Amino acid sequence: MNDNIKKLTLAGLLIALGVACSTFSFPVGASRCSPVQHMVNVLAAVLLGPAYGVGMAFVTSLLRIAMATGTLLAFPGSMVGALLCGLAYRYTKSLIATFAGEIFGTGVLGAMLAYPIAAFVMGKESAIFAFVIPFLVSSVGGALIALLILGALSKTGVLKQLPSARPGK
Numbered sequence: 001m002n003d004n005i006k007k008l009t010l011a012g013l014l015i016a017l018g019v020a021c022s023t024f025s026f027p028v029g030a031s032r033c034s035p036v037q038h039m040v041n042v043l044a045a046v047l048l049g050p051a052y053g054v055g056m057a058f059v060t061s062l063l064r065i066a067m068a069t070g071t072l073l074a075f076p077g078s079m080v081g082a083l084l085c086g087l088a089y090r091y092t093k094s095l096i097a098t099f100a101g102e103i104f105g106t107g108v109l110g111a112m113l114a115y116p117i118a119a120f121v122m123g124k125e126s127a128i129f130a131f132v133i134p135f136l137v138s139s140v141g142g143a144l145i146a147l148l149i150l151g152a153l154s155k156t157g158v159l160k161q162l163p164s165a166r167p168g169k
Contacts, residue, residue, distance in 0.1 A: 050086025
């Protein structure tokens with residue numbers, strides 16, 4: 001089977017997982033935390049790469065909003081986190097760097113990018129750093145789950161068999 005078809009299939013499955021599990025969320029401060037999205041971001045970074053990760057984060061956020069299980073704040077958090085963790089894995093092949101990319105991308109940069117959306121689009125008044133703690137809580141939880149899954153895949157040798165997870169891909 002063509003590698004592109006395999007990647008699209010896996011991307012579709014991860015999007016479906018992110019959307020289906022989006023009902024598992026909890027309020028923290030001014031936002032709803034959805035750790036499954038961050039788990040999916042890290043899995044996509046390792047298994048598919050940064051471009052697929054950002055595209056998947058966009059589609060997942062769009063579907064969550066359409067189903068009323070997410071808010072507009074899902075876009076900056078998930079997409080920036082997916083980009084940074086995807087780039088971190090591409091250039092380092094380190095799961096710890098990938099984890100850190102998701103945490104910093106979502107928890108800090110994505111949270112600060114959420115401020116203009118909250119203030120000007122959603123009409124919510126908040127400080128620019130108001131979303132940092134909730135986004136950090138959500139991204140740390142999801143990234144830890146992804147690290148456990150990827151660690152298990154690595155120990156069993158499955159991770160080395162995946163074409164996109166091999167060095168040089």
